[in-house]
Amino acid sequence: MIWPIVPVEGDETGVANGVESWSRGGTDFKAAAYLYEIQPGSYRMLHALQWMTGAQPLQIFGVVTALGATTFLVLSSLLVAHVLALRAAWVAVVLLTAQELTAAAAYANTSAVAGSFAMGALVLTQRSRSFRGVWCAGVLIGLGGYFRLDSLLLSPALLALRLGIAHDPLTRALRTTAVTALIAAATLLTAFTLSEVSLQTAWSAFSNRGSVVTWNPLWVKGWLVLGFVATVTAWLGLGWLVVRRNWSLLALILAGSLPSLAVYGGSFTTPKYLYYAVPFLALPIFDLVREAWTQTGAWRTIGRSAALLAVALHLLEGTFGVQTSSEEFRRFIPAPSPANLLSVQSGPKKIRVGIGEGEVIPTDDGPRLRGGQLWAPAMWRREKRAMAETLASLDSVLRTSLPDLIVTSNYLSFRVLDGWLRDHGFTATSTTRFPGDPVSHRTIWRRDHLALTTVLLNQSPLENTEFASVSQLGHRALLISDRGPLGTAHLLGNQVNRWTLLSEHRHALFALYLRHPS
Structure with missing residues (x-):
């Protein structure tokens, strides 16, 4: 899915351009690069790897991203599995059906790299109560922010894990979280200072990116992150947590997801903005399905039937795509369906449902599928191969x-x-x-x-x-x-x-x- 490694969105290309400029000793680094100030660690890592390997920056970036996305998936699975007493392997399989977790490995991005550090800190916080664990968690959080500043949005989950999941007394939870935060701040400040970037400059660059504030895209496209069925199930799961008064799990979910929603919800140009929040948004789904499956007595049959229905609908959504656009309005053409199940004419548009890819929807971070998301790897491979051919044609035109x-x-x-x-x-x-x-x-x-x-x-x-x-x-x-x-x-x-x-x-x-x- 990661190969061929080609430009998919402008930010990754700007990072690769900046590393290339840096490596050749050019004076145009600032003009060539994309927001060095909020992710200096990523730039320095890529520059070091290029110096050691001699490979092209974008190729290195793509491989590092795939490794980061895989690490984030594994650590997220461990976190969810430990919180809900589930098997991590099964959790990982289910999380892979969330389109955003697979998309993160398909193109170069610093979120996957930084997110793996931050998620590592959360897993460590959940599993270790020693000072060494507290210290390492702080270092990991700080390094995550060094590689991409917005990975710090996962930091509030540290306290929620200490209080609600590790069941630490309030004073102990506050004390250990404060120590973790201080170590993270020291790590972040030291790393940014060594990279000749002030935290004030980094924050200014992050907060002045010029996004238009409107929450409409979040309501229209937010379901792409988990899928429509999973999104509905998540809302039902949140309601069930309130009914059961499971405040500790609810607090963890909110601590891990609300910061991303608060910062990016008003400028939701891409589902990747909720990448860090995916494991926490999935928690109420896992909890609700587990609760339904483990019902006893008269509710046993109803509960298991409801759990199986939710899983079946989610798999159907992942297998069957919905196509609605006419060719002249499409940015991409989805692969032909081997079996169309439904075709309805609605004015000038025709709605089609069939096995395979749904409508290929453009975002600021590459395409996503409207249904049929289990076919996303094939879609990514096709579009990236076409991009590689176009880039070769562009190079030929510019050279000749x-x-x-x-x-x-x-x-x-x-x-x-x-x-x-x-x-x-x-x-x-x-x-x-x-x-x-x-x-x-x-x-x-x-x-x-x-x-x-x-x-x-x-x-x-x-x-x-x-x-x-x-x-x-x-x-x-x-x-x-x-x-x-x-x-x-x-x-x-x-x-x-x-x-x-x-x-x-x-x-x-x-x-x-x-x-x-x-």
Whole structure:
């Protein structure tokens, strides 16, 4: 699932670009990198591994991420199993059906790496009461924050574990948690200082990322994290905990999930924002199913039937996908279903249910599936192979006949192009931002006698006046679009500008369009 290792989202590409710039001793590290301030440990680890192996940063990053995601899964399974007295192997199998835990291993990201440290601290807190355990937990929490600052969102679960699960007296729980926090703070401060980053700078970079605050996407797409059936079961499980007054388990669930929801719920552009919270969001599911299965007496049959029904519905959702979009509105095309069970026409749309992938939904951190999530590894492999072919085509175009103008439609394509130009000796000499759209900009790049213009449109429509004006610059233009067919239909068949689709199709992580001279 991790191979081929290719760019999937702009943040990972920015990290890899920054490490590459650092390794070649360039002066453009700050411009090439993505938010070094909130994850200096990840940068320094990747730089050290590149120095030792000589491999490409993105390849190293992908392998390290897969190892981190696997470690996070194993530790999460141990945590849940110990809290609920379940077998860790079974917990791991069930957690693997949560799409976000498998997606975390499919593309390079620092969350999987940092999360493994933080989850290790929680498991250690749960299992050890010695001072050595308290000390090691603090170091692990601090290292997690060093590798990615937001892994500290798991810290409140430390006290909940001490009080509710380890059943420490209040004074002892407060004392040991305070010691863990002090050691974590000392570790974090020392590591950031050695990396020449102040915690104030890191916090400023983290809090000023410019996300639009609206909770609507969380309610619309939040179910992608666990799946629709699992999300409903989780809500029922929370209600059952309240009925049973199991306040200790409820406190642990809230301590492990509410911080992520509070910080990212208003800017929910990707399900990955709840990655750290997945094991805690799954706790009420495991608890409810276990309670139903272990009912005795007159409730035994009803309880076991309810437990089996929940498991069966979850497996059905993972096996059968729901497809709703028309081709012209799709960013990706799901694999054909070997068996369609239901097809309903609803106006211009047709709703189809069948075995296999559901609708492939784009997010800021790669695609996710609407149902049929058990087929996600095949989807990731297909899309990444297509991306590898597109990247080879892009490299060929840029090497053989460099365009006068290159337009990138969004952040991923911008980061890929930015990295290629810097790796091949180009320097950004001037940048002009679009009026009324400060995120989009035009940049002049130079290398010796060569000069070219690049444009990042970001969220600007391809039909608007900005694109219309920049597309007239130069004699040969290249568009790298990561929006699927949306906004590009007017380019093909245009006899004036003569745009040609170079990619196999438009439904991909990104596609290439070349404009020839009139």
